[in-house]
Amino acid sequence: MKHTFASDNYSGVHPDIMEALINANRGHQGSYGADVFTEEAVAKFRALLGNDIEVFFAYNGTGANVMGLSAMTRSFDSIICSDLAHINVDESTAPEKFMGCKLVTIPTTDGKIYPSQVEEKIQRIDDQHHPQARVISISQTTEYATVYSIEEVKALSAVARKHNLFLHMDGSRISNAAASLQADFRAFTRDAGVDVLSFGGTKNGMMFGEAVIFFRPELATTFKYIRKQSMQLHSKMRFISAQFSALLSNELWKKNASHANAMAKLLEAEIRKTSAIITQRVDANGIFMIVPTEVIPKLQEEHFFYVWNDKLSEARLMCSFDTTEEEIRNFGKKLKELLA
Structure with missing residues (x-):
């Protein structure tokens, strides 16, 4: 996958x-x-x-x-x-x-x-x-x-x-x-x-x-x-x-978590370049955003994520220790295309 x-x-x-x-x-x-x-x-x-x-x-x-x-x-x-x-x-x-x-x-x-x-x-x-x-x-x-x-x-x-x-x-x-x-x-x-x-x-x-x-x-x-x-x-x-x-050795926990958090901040920056609405403060490794309902399945085809609140069309995006900047940029590009 x-x-x-x-x-x-x-x-x-x-x-x-x-x-x-x-x-x-x-x-x-x-x-x-x-x-x-x-x-x-x-x-x-x-x-x-x-x-x-x-x-x-x-x-x-x-x-x-x-x-x-x-x-x-x-x-x-x-x-x-x-x-x-x-x-x-x-x-x-x-x-x-x-x-x-x-x-x-x-x-x-x-x-x-x-x-x-x-x-x-x-x-x-x-x-x-x-x-x-x-x-x-x-x-x-x-x-x-x-x-x-x-x-x-x-x-x-x-x-x-x-x-x-x-x-x-x-x-x-x-x-x-x-x-x-x-x-x-x-x-x-x-x-x-x-x-x-x-x-x-x-x-x-x-x-x-x-x-x-x-x-x-x-x-x-x-x-x-x-x-x-x-x-x-x-x-x-x-x-x-x-x-x-x-x-717990060599602060591996910190390296993993810090990377995931940093990727979420980068993802936040990419989303803010579009008309999508970020609904929560980005403190850690998760982003919550509202986009038009019809955009979600098209975006999920390339970058799967879960819908958090169907009524609001609010999606949840989670970053991990292995999330890459390239994946973030690609997501931002696709989101921008769909919301243009």
């Missing part, structure tokens, strides 16, 4: 990570995480985020999010999130099935939720007839590819602390957020008040694999049982761990 702007999930595996997988394929290692590769990857995460964190690897983002949230909730609790959050829109009914919790959503125009909105949703505490607010969940980057600033995360954490809630971060594109903020991971996660983090790898050059990271170790006491029950305990875990070890 030719290069597309459909999703950073469409991209292949970065060569350095593929090499790490090949190296991990030599000889025998202990199963279920009892291997040198997992030990090394956990050590790298602790070097970034603190020696007292707990790290657990999982297959995919849905599993990481649902398990992390499960560790903080009971079935009569509720989780406050954006109406665009993956746990609400793109993870089917997995959160409801495995947690039994109610998702309380906040309408958003930029992907973010804000303290005053969250405060409005924290209602009827200690009322047995009402779900009990327990977690605020945010995505970094958001589903609109916007990025929470460090201060914005801290402000949401303050609301969580005020009401004795937890703060969860869905970091499926966390490397893109870090590159955008030009900050280390700790600055906008642990130090900003996040309690549990889903750390994504698949969208930034890995073949598969995510990590669930606990900044409050007491929340992880029973997590090994949650992971097994959730069918996310990988027997040959070294093949997830080896990828993370490579991603």
Whole structure:
């Protein structure tokens, strides 16, 4: 398949990570995480985020999010999130099935939720007839590819602390957020008040694999049982761990994410040369634009992408670690031709 702007999930595996997988394929290692590769990857995460964190690897983002949230909730609790959050829109009914919790959503125009909105949703505490607010969940980057600033995360954490809630971060594109903020991971996660983090790898050059990271170790006491029950305990875990070890070495995460972000900025510049309307601030590796409905299928013939909002004729374009300037220029040329 030719290069597309459909999703950073469409991209292949970065060569350095593929090499790490090949190296991990030599000889025998202990199963279920009892291997040198997992030990090394956990050590790298602790070097970034603190020696007292707990790290657990999982297959995919849905599993990481649902398990992390499960560790903080009971079935009569509720989780406050954006109406665009993956746990609400793109993870089917997995959160409801495995947690039994109610998702309380906040309408958003930029992907973010804000303290005053969250405060409005924290209602009827200690009322047995009402779900009990327990977690605020945010995505970094958001589903609109916007990025929470460090201060914005801290402000949401303050609301969580005020009401004795937890703060969860869905970091499926966390490397893109870090590159955008030009900050280390700790600055906008642990130090900003996040309690549990889903750390994504698949969208930034890995073949598969995510990590669930606990900044409050007491929340992880029973997590090994949650992971097994959730069918996310990988027997040959070294093949997830080896990828993370490579991603976190020599700032490969940063190189990949910075490139994807830079390509999105270049794509933004190309689109702005036309009459297409860009609907969101371009913080990371995604562009959202409105073009005439009849233009979309013609443009998709050469550069496939997804329509985000049919009613608005709004399209989503995602850049990856392997997106090239030539592909961006070709897209811009075609878009200009169609809108002439």
